[in-house]
């Protein structure tokens with residue numbers, strides 16, 4: 341149905357699905373496999389809560405989510421990863437460029453063995469991306485794009501983000 345409507349990408353494992361609907365890593369992986377089978381590109385979201393970051397568990401949480409959520413047969417062509425720290429989504433709080441750099445390097449390393457071509461997988465950052473921080477975040481190593489929520493509701497803001505990513 342989605343492909344009939346012209347859809348090419350689906351977002352899976354968003355923190356709201358994981359937190360509010362108890363969606364497990366295994367369910368995310370099953371949905372991603374179904375998306376691949378239907379010819380869709382799966383954007384698989386991962387990210388730690390504030391409590392997990394404060395407890396020093398951010399890397400292990402994200403590694404575990406990647407391990408459980410990426411299905412067999414994932415490639416750079418059919419899978420995109422979105423790192424969305426839960427505490428930054430819709431809150432106005434944004435991870436620092438240094439934090440994003442460290443986490444995206446961690447994700448890149450963790451993709452080895454989980455996808456056919458880990459260095460080519462696009463890894464997006466999401467969480468309060470705005471016109472004022474987009475360029476700085478998109479310049480971070482291993483950041484291949486943004487997953488924009490609230491700012492996408494304002495055409496001028498979204499356009500400013502899009503143009504700052506070029």
Ligand SMILES: O=C[C@H](O)COP(=O)(O)O
Pocket residue numbers: 354424428429430431432466467468469487488489490491
């Ligand atoms: O669904 C959207 C993303 O989670 C990011 O949302 P945000 O840009 O409003 O923080």
